[in-house]
Amino acid sequence: MSKNVGIKVTINGRLIERVVNVRLHLADFLRxxxxxxxxxxGCEHGVCGACTVIVDGxxxxxxxxxxxxxxxxNVRTIEGVALSKDLPHPVQTAFKKHHALQCxxxxxxxxxxxxxxxxxxPVRTDxxxxxAISGHICRCTGYQQIMDAVREAADQLARERLQK
Amino acid sequence: MRAGKIGERIERIEDSTLLFGTAQFVDDLExxxxxxxxxxxxxxxxxxxxxxxxxxxxxxxxVHAVFTMQSFAQLAQGxxxxxxxxxxxxxxxxxxxxxxxEVCYVGECIAVVVAESRHVAEDAAALVEVSYDALPxxxxxxxxxxGQTVAHQGAPNNxxxxxxxxxxxxxxxxxxxxxxVTDTIRMHRGGCHSMEPRGVLARYARQSHxxxxxxxxxxxxxxxxxxxxxxxxxxxxxxxxxxxVGGGFGPKAAVYPEEYVxxxxxMMLNRPVKWIEDRxxxxxxxxxxxxxxxxxxxxxxxxxxxxxxxxxGVHDHGAYVPYGLLLPLTSMSPFxxxxxxxxxxxxxxxxxxxxxxxxxxxxxxxxxxxFVIERAVDRIAQHMKIDRAEIRRRNxxxxxxxxxxxxxxxxxxSIITYDSGDYPACLExxxxxxxxxxxPSRRAKAQKQGRALGIGIASYIEDTGVGPYEGATVRVLRxxxxxxxxxxxxxxxxHATVFAQICADVLGVDIASIDVRSADTGxxxxxxxxxxxxxxxxxxxxxxxxxxxxxxxxxxxxxTLLNVGEQAIEVAxxxxxxxxxxxxxxxxxxLAQRLISAPGVALPEGFTAGLESxxxxxxxxxxxxxxxxxxxxxxxxxxxxxxxxxxxxxxxxCGNMINPLIVDGxxxxxxxxxxxxxxxxxxxxxxxxxxxxxxxxxYLLPIASDIPRIEIAHLVSPSPxxxxxxxxxxxxxxxxxxxxxxxxxEDALSAYGVRLSSHPLTPQYLIRxxxxxxx
Numbered sequence: 001m002s003k004n005v006g007i008k009v010t011i012n013g014r015l016i017e018r019v020v021n022v023r024l025h026l027a028d029f030l031r032x033x034x035x036x037x038x039x040x041x042g043c044e045h046g047v048c049g050a051c052t053v054i055v056d057g058x059x060x061x062x063x064x065x066x067x068x069x070x071x072x073x074n075v076r077t078i079e080g081v082a083l084s085k086d087l088p089h090p091v092q093t094a095f096k097k098h099h100a101l102q103c104x105x106x107x108x109x110x111x112x113x114x115x116x117x118x119x120x121x122p123v124r125t126d127x128x129x130x131x132a133i134s135g136h137i138c139r140c141t142g143y144q145q146i147m148d149a150v151r152e153a154a155d156q157l158a159r160e161r162l163q164k
Numbered sequence: 165m166r167a168g169k170i171g172e173r174i175e176r177i178e179d180s181t182l183l184f185g186t187a188q189f190v191d192d193l194e195x196x197x198x199x200x201x202x203x204x205x206x207x208x209x210x211x212x213x214x215x216x217x218x219x220x221x222x223x224x225x226x227v228h229a230v231f232t233m234q235s236f237a238q239l240a241q242g243x244x245x246x247x248x249x250x251x252x253x254x255x256x257x258x259x260x261x262x263x264x265x266e267v268c269y270v271g272e273c274i275a276v277v278v279a280e281s282r283h284v285a286e287d288a289a290a291l292v293e294v295s296y297d298a299l300p301x302x303x304x305x306x307x308x309x310x311g312q313t314v315a316h317q318g319a320p321n322n323x324x325x326x327x328x329x330x331x332x333x334x335x336x337x338x339x340x341x342x343x344x345v346t347d348t349i350r351m352h353r354g355g356c357h358s359m360e361p362r363g364v365l366a367r368y369a370r371q372s373h374x375x376x377x378x379x380x381x382x383x384x385x386x387x388x389x390x391x392x393x394x395x396x397x398x399x400x401x402x403x404x405x406x407x408x409v410g411g412g413f414g415p416k417a418a419v420y421p422e423e424y425v426x427x428x429x430x431m432m433l434n435r436p437v438k439w440i441e442d443r444x445x446x447x448x449x450x451x452x453x454x455x456x457x458x459x460x461x462x463x464x465x466x467x468x469x470x471x472x473x474x475x476x477g478v479h480d481h482g483a484y485v486p487y488g489l490l491l492p493l494t495s496m497s498p499f500x501x502x503x504x505x506x507x508x509x510x511x512x513x514x515x516x517x518x519x520x521x522x523x524x525x526x527x528x529x530x531x532x533x534x535f536v537i538e539r540a541v542d543r544i545a546q547h548m549k550i551d552r553a554e555i556r557r558r559n560x561x562x563x564x565x566x567x568x569x570x571x572x573x574x575x576x577x578s579i580i581t582y583d584s585g586d587y588p589a590c591l592e593x594x595x596x597x598x599x600x601x602x603x604p605s606r607r608a609k610a611q612k613q614g615r616a617l618g619i620g621i622a623s624y625i626e627d628t629g630v631g632p633y634e635g636a637t638v639r640v641l642r643x644x645x646x647x648x649x650x651x652x653x654x655x656x657x658x659h660a661t662v663f664a665q666i667c668a669d670v671l672g673v674d675i676a677s678i679d680v681r682s683a684d685t686g687x688x689x690x691x692x693x694x695x696x697x698x699x700x701x702x703x704x705x706x707x708x709x710x711x712x713x714x715x716x717x718x719x720x721x722x723x724t725l726l727n728v729g730e731q732a733i734e735v736a737x738x739x740x741x742x743x744x745x746x747x748x749x750x751x752x753x754x755l756a757q758r759l760i761s762a763p764g765v766a767l768p769e770g771f772t773a774g775l776e777s778x779x780x781x782x783x784x785x786x787x788x789x790x791x792x793x794x795x796x797x798x799x800x801x802x803x804x805x806x807x808x809x810x811x812x813x814x815x816x817x818c819g820n821m822i823n824p825l826i827v828d829g830x831x832x833x834x835x836x837x838x839x840x841x842x843x844x845x846x847x848x849x850x851x852x853x854x855x856x857x858x859x860x861x862x863y864l865l866p867i868a869s870d871i872p873r874i875e876i877a878h879l880v881s882p883s884p885x886x887x888x889x890x891x892x893x894x895x896x897x898x899x900x901x902x903x904x905x906x907x908x909x910e911d912a913l914s915a916y917g918v919r920l921s922s923h924p925l926t927p928q929y930l931i932r933x934x935x936x937x938x939x
């Protein structure tokens with residue numbers, strides 16, 4: 001039960017080496033061991049999506065992944081989403097503009113999903129966006145303003161890609 | 165150009181830390197030496213506790229202590245305080261912080277383990293051995309009313325209260341009524357499901373005998389007051405702080421056993437102790453609401469003018485009384501809704517069951533009242549073959565009748581009187597947005613494709629801005645920064661932005677120069693809480709009044725310093741200056757500095773210290789009433805029972821809006837909460853009182869793919885009852901939603917003659933209803 005294992009993970013661009021208990025999940029590793037408390041736990045059974053982080057480009061429920069499984073991978077959390085310290089990611093900017101967050105507890109997970117989806121390919125139909133966001137539970141917003149924000153961010157990122 | 169006037173659709177000042185992941189919720193706070201708690205909870209709905217063996221748990225490495233109620237004997241004893249006493253309460257039974265010899269619902273706290281980590285605490289909690297004798301449990305509220313099984317051993321019955329309300333001569337009205345219809349209406353228990361579960365962190369300073377509690381609460385002042393009362397301390401020594409709170413929706417306004425136990429554990433160990441509720445605990449230990457079952461009778465004259473409504477309800481209060489009678493009371497006071505009835509007679513039996521205790525959730529009792537009223541109005545319409553929009557037109561309170569006394573009594577005994585609003589206009593607007601006139605052709609077209617469409621309407625009123633007060637201080641700092649301090653806690657509603665907009669507007673400064681600090685009993689002396697859509701009305705008005713006093717004081721001081729009359733002073737671009745002469749000007753910071761002064765330097769004559777003011781806008785029983793109409797179009801798959809919401813139109817009136825972007829967010833979130841109640845959310849118990857829906861696979865919340873585009877129209881009837889002309893907007897989205905959806909689904913199934921008077925309308929329920937029709 002208490003076996004410990006050494007892991008190396010790149011988190012928000014920094015290589016982290018730690019010894020972790022094998023039963024520690026990734027969310028607790030991020031929150032407790034690394035004090036990256038922007039990742040929130042909403043249900044711990046993999047449904048609500050609040051704890052979603054980006055692992056090797058894919059959105060992952062960090063409550064369903066063990067820290068040891070992240071060994072050798074590249075993890076981005078909400079603390080590593082912004083383009084720079086003062087420059088928010090277009091998804092973050094759009095969330096603010098469209099009032100796509102209220103209490104903000106589920107928001108880091110929703111943003112992780114949106115960022116991963118749009119960085120893979122920003123050209124997305126409304127149905128694709130809705131399908132992706134439906135992996136999250138938000139009790140405050142009713143989703144409409146989230147959908148508006150993600151739509152706007154997708155369009156902006158698609159335009160930027162065309163210009164490149 | 166300065167930003168942040170009243171009425172501007174601006175981005176929130178709260179958002180940046182939330183978007184960058186740096187906002188701090190209770191579980192994010194760092195605290196040296198903190199220990200972690202896990203609770204041992206009852207697996208039985210009703211049982212006698214024979215013995216609790218904590219030995220194996222205490223022996224586990226990393227465990228600091230295992231506490232039962234007995235462990236706290238030197239510090240505290242007895243049941244937790246009754247938070248809202250009421251003369252009608254027959255059995256105001258509250259919980260012990262930790263159960264002593266009886267447990268009355270699955271999830272009741274029995275013992276707490278405090279350990280080095282939450283992981284160890286949970287391992288140890290599983291090692292605590294509790295010996296029980298299971299007792300008979302009662303779950304159905306109608307069974308509970310009969311009283312053959314009692315939810316509490318030794319209690320004479322399960323009656324919490326028998327409430328009565330109404331006005332007029334109901335008997336005479338029914339005698340005159342040309343049409344009378346009856347119905348039985350069932351509304352179901354559900355949960356709040358804030359995405360941040362509850363959480364408590366407590367630190368005790370032994371030398372000064374001071375407690376600091378960080379709690380994910382909507383009512384830090386209630387936590388301070390009742391914990392202090394329980395521990396025999398002064399509220400000034402029990403400081404409670406609500407940091408970022410991840411949604412509340414009502415249940416976080418109650419004071420919970422864990423909010424007593426965690427401070428007690430911190431006092432016992434002289435170490436900070438933290439407990440964070442997990443979702444499994446939330447499903448059984450955070451208060452829920454519902455069930456209510458009503459039998460009603462409604463009578464109308466030959467013209468479809470509704471005369472009277474009579475109803476008898478049974479209200480499932482759950483196992484204890486965590487929040488007085490506020491939930492059942494708020495399900496009676498909204499009668500007769502937006503309609504002019506001559507008489508209403510209501511009786512509500514409030515009963516204990518062996519289910520999780522109940523308290524208000526978004527809308528509190530108002531969605532039940534709206535559901536009962538709107539189903540009743542629909543029933544009369546059906547019976548008389550009058551269009552559902554038309555029956556409402558014939559019965560609305562008219563704008564010319566404002567202020568309109570309904571006849572019902574408010575909590576303080578005064579007669580409930582609506583302040584303003586144009587109910588017919590809201591209906592017409594919603595019908596127009598929904599293209600109600602075009603619906604028959606849409607339905608006919610769909611019918612040809614084998615699809616069943618339906619449309620539903622629900623109108624509502626909402627009492628908002630409940631008193632007595634929520635105060636605020638506006639203080640100009642030396643730097644010119646303006647600080648707003650208030651007791652008003654926030655769980656995501658954007659209060660800080662709203663307050664800052666009001667203050668910026670009054671002082672003529674940019675919103676960027678304003679900071680808001682709230683929900684800390686150590687910073688602001690008194691407060692009530694974020695309940696009942698009240699903060700913009702109460703705290704907003706206080707901010708407005710305090711900011712006006714600050715402005716006046718600044719003008720008076722500038723006039724004194726320039727030796728001119730006050731009329732010669734103007735406030736422009738954040739400066740207080742001689743009218744027409746910007747060279748003779750002061751910043752707010754300059755003026756604040758004069759009133760802070762320095763040792764030996766007297767204040768200007770006639771001035772008190774500090775460029776600041778505190779106001780407690782007194783909200784009396786004359787509160788503002790919001791209103792609106794929702795129209796919803798649905799498609800029902802008659803083969804699977806699945807309901808798809810196609811179009812949702814909201815016309816509502818919450819008076820003047822301070823920030824329409826935020827109001828939209830409140831309405832959208834509220835509507836979707838109501839859609840969950842109408843179609844998805846089912847907190848199921850078996851006959852032994854075992855909850856059966858305790859994860860998000862079994863208890864379904866709305867997700868993005870369930871939601872149609874929701875269109876909103878704002879009508880504006882300013883309230884004459886506060887200086888801002890505002891009304892609350894937090895719950896109006898939820899209140900009529902279930903009524904509108906059920907009306908629409910019934911309409912879609914009209915070919916089958918199916919009558920729907922309950923929610924949630926699960927696919928299983930609809931399939932059974934269709935099958936029962938025999939068509």
